[in-house]
Amino acid sequence: MRKIKEFIIEKLILLCGLASVFFVVLIFIFLIKEGLALFRVVSPLDFLFGKSWYPISEPAQLGILPLILGSLLVTFGAALISVPIGVGCAIYIAEVAPGKIKELLKVGIELLAAIPSVVIGFIGMVTLVPLVKNVFHLPTGLTALSGSIMLAFMAMPTIVSIAEDALYAVPKSYREGAFALGATHWQTIWRVSLPAASSGILAAVMLGIGRVIGETMAVMMITGNAAVIPQSILQPVRTLTATIAAEMGEAVVGSEHYFALFAIGVVLFVISFIINVSADLFLHRNK
Amino acid sequence: MKRNPLRTQKIAFSFLLFSTLLIVLPVGFIVAEIIIKGLPAINWQYLSDMPRQGMRAGGILPAIVGTLYLVSGAIIFALPIGVLAAIYLSEYAKDNLRNRMIKLSIVNLSGVPSVVYGLFGLALFVVFFKFGVSILSGSLTLGIMILPIIITASREALEAVPQSFREVSLSLGASKWQTIRNIVLPNAISGILTGTILGLGRAAGETAPILFTVAAFYLPRLPKSIFDQAMALPYHLYVISTQVPNVDEKIRYGTAFVLLVMVLFMNLVAIIIRSQFRKKKKW
Numbered sequence: 088m089r090k091i092k093e094f095i096i097e098k099l100i101l102l103c104g105l106a107s108v109f110f111v112v113l114i115f116i117f118l119i120k121e122g123l124a125l126f127r128v129v130s131p132l133d134f135l136f137g138k139s140w141y142p143i144s145e146p147a148q149l150g151i152l153p154l155i156l157g158s159l160l161v162t163f164g165a166a167l168i169s170v171p172i173g174v175g176c177a178i179y180i181a182e183v184a185p186g187k188i189k190e191l192l193k194v195g196i197e198l199l200a201a202i203p204s205v206v207i208g209f210i211g212m213v214t215l216v217p218l219v220k221n222v223f224h225l226p227t228g229l230t231a232l233s234g235s236i237m238l239a240f241m242a243m244p245t246i247v248s249i250a251e252d253a254l255y256a257v258p259k260s261y262r263e264g265a266f267a268l269g270a271t272h273w274q275t276i277w278r279v280s281l282p283a284a285s286s287g288i289l290a291a292v293m294l295g296i297g298r299v300i301g302e303t304m305a306v307m308m309i310t311g312n313a314a315v316i317p318q319s320i321l322q323p324v325r326t327l328t329a330t331i332a333a334e335m336g337e338a339v340v341g342s343e344h345y346f347a348l349f350a351i352g353v354v355l356f357v358i359s360f361i362i363n364v365s366a367d368l369f370l371h372r373n374k
Numbered sequence: 375m376k377r378n379p380l381r382t383q384k385i386a387f388s389f390l391l392f393s394t395l396l397i398v399l400p401v402g403f404i405v406a407e408i409i410i411k412g413l414p415a416i417n418w419q420y421l422s423d424m425p426r427q428g429m430r431a432g433g434i435l436p437a438i439v440g441t442l443y444l445v446s447g448a449i450i451f452a453l454p455i456g457v458l459a460a461i462y463l464s465e466y467a468k469d470n471l472r473n474r475m476i477k478l479s480i481v482n483l484s485g486v487p488s489v490v491y492g493l494f495g496l497a498l499f500v501v502f503f504k505f506g507v508s509i510l511s512g513s514l515t516l517g518i519m520i521l522p523i524i525i526t527a528s529r530e531a532l533e534a535v536p537q538s539f540r541e542v543s544l545s546l547g548a549s550k551w552q553t554i555r556n557i558v559l560p561n562a563i564s565g566i567l568t569g570t571i572l573g574l575g576r577a578a579g580e581t582a583p584i585l586f587t588v589a590a591f592y593l594p595r596l597p598k599s600i601f602d603q604a605m606a607l608p609y610h611l612y613v614i615s616t617q618v619p620n621v622d623e624k625i626r627y628g629t630a631f632v633l634l635v636m637v638l639f640m641n642l643v644a645i646i647i648r649s650q651f652r653k654k655k656k657w
Contacts, residue, residue, distance in 0.1 A: 093551050097466070103455045104462030105472075107479040107525065110518050114486065117497040175393030183390055192394065194645055199401050201572075201641040202634065203579025204488075205608045209615050209630050210404050213623075243397055273383035294485070301487025303582040304608075308616055328489045328582070335493070335586050340501060352493040356486060363485035364478065 164235025253287020412631025447513025512588025531565020
């Protein structure tokens with residue numbers, strides 16, 4: 088009797104262990120199922136490289152190039168801001184900060200990661216957007232630049248905590264060796280710790296960027312949502328994620344528009360898949 | 375001129391400190407801004423009243439209740455699956471292809487953009503299973519989203535229990551499951567609790583997954599069943615900041631304040647439990 092009970096419990100545990108695989112596959116199947124339906128009416132090339140996104144005009148034009156470029160522009164801007172600052176902060180926490188301050192900073196970074204994106208978006212709307220508008224004398228402050236700045240704050244906690252872990256994992260003996268040879272603290276960091284932790288730091292940067300590409304609410308609230316090919320960082324843009332979030336509410340289930348939004352979901356899923364798998368490879372390479 | 379290594383170090387360290395401040399100060403500003411402008415809006419009426427006049431007056435009770443329902447639903451779904459999956463990974467799994475697949479899937483689940491979870495929830499729960507736009511659909515979507523958080527934290531906690539504990543229990547004649555239930559789980563409980571609370575915080579703050587699966591724009595009553603739509607705090611904040619014109623700034627900040635306090639409080643509790651546990655650790 089006890090054996091049967093154990094058997095059932097162990098099977099249940101295995102089943103739950105496999106649940107994550109099941110859900111990933113399920114997500115992919117359901118995105119593909121709805122997304123592929125689009126390609127009966129629009130060719131994949133026209134979808135990916137079409138220059139206009141007018142989903143509700145007659146006939147609908149469903150080219151997502153402006154959205155892809157919008158996502159890339161905002162992400163690139165956010166990476167430009169968050170990577171140097173995030174890595175710098177990670178080095179400070181891991182190598183320079185004294186004990187108590189270090190713990191305090193780590194808690195702070197963790198709390199920053201916890202701030203909901205809609206709150207970041209709200210704060211960006213009421214503080215940064217008017218500021219950008221006034222500084223650059225623009226008709227609207229809802230621009231790619233505002234989006235990049237706020238999103239940088241969403242990427243930073245990811246970058247800081249993973250890069251800090253990578254630096255922490257560098258064996259102490261490496262540093263002691265460098266010190267024994269007469270290197271200064273900074274020379275040790277620059278020539279020894281950073282190269283030793285480089286693949287972890289690269290993974291941190293990639294995961295930070297992944298977080299920015301997938302970010303939805305903040306970006307929808309502050310980038311202005313104009314689905315045109317962006318010419319400058321001081322223009323409103325629309326990202327892939329914001330398009331789904333803003334338009335799915337109005338799209339009729341089973342319509343071309345509905346399928347197109349799912350196809351965008353497939354694109355996002357594939358991007359996040361590539362980023363996460365390669366970051367995971369980098370993270371485990373040095374172990 | 376030869377470069378002076380100590381001066382280089384000074385410059386480099388100032389840059390590091392500067393980047394840290396560039397993160398810390400804006401974050402301090404964000405939190406302070408919301409507290410200073412949000413706190414005056416908070417009173418009993420604001421927390422316990424229905425929204426009125428198209429959300430321009432009254433309170434946010436249905437949004438608070440909706441979020442509590444969603445978060446409870448998500449955790450009821452994700453906690454058992456997550457803990458059992460963590461037990462599998464820490465106690466049963468060997469290093470083979472199947473388990474590398476599992477680990478890869480967990481990494482992936484945690485990286486899927488939140489709006490894609492929303493699409494998935496819409497296609498699977500709302501349309502395919504015909505749960506409709508409901509608390510049930512939203513909770514399940516959020517539950518899948520927080521699964522990797524619970525699995526990762528629980529697994530770390532389980533793996534931190536020393537191998538010798540298990541060996542002693544097994545040598546006394548306990549079966550593998552008895553060992554897990556009576557020895558491993560009790561020693562890992564605070565880590566599991568930490569992961570659960572972090573998952574709760576994440577579920578409470580996310581907006582994109584609930585956009586098309588549960589969120590009601592304006593519903594000035596409490597939900598009646600799990601098949602009912604509901605308002606939720608993060609979505610409510612989005613709505614009153616972008617969709618409804620002429621909302622008093624105080625009301626917006628008040629909503630942001632309640633949401634932020636809720637989420638930060640949960641995270642602080644999780645951090646405190648974790649550090650208490652690390653201090654008390656017996657091994």
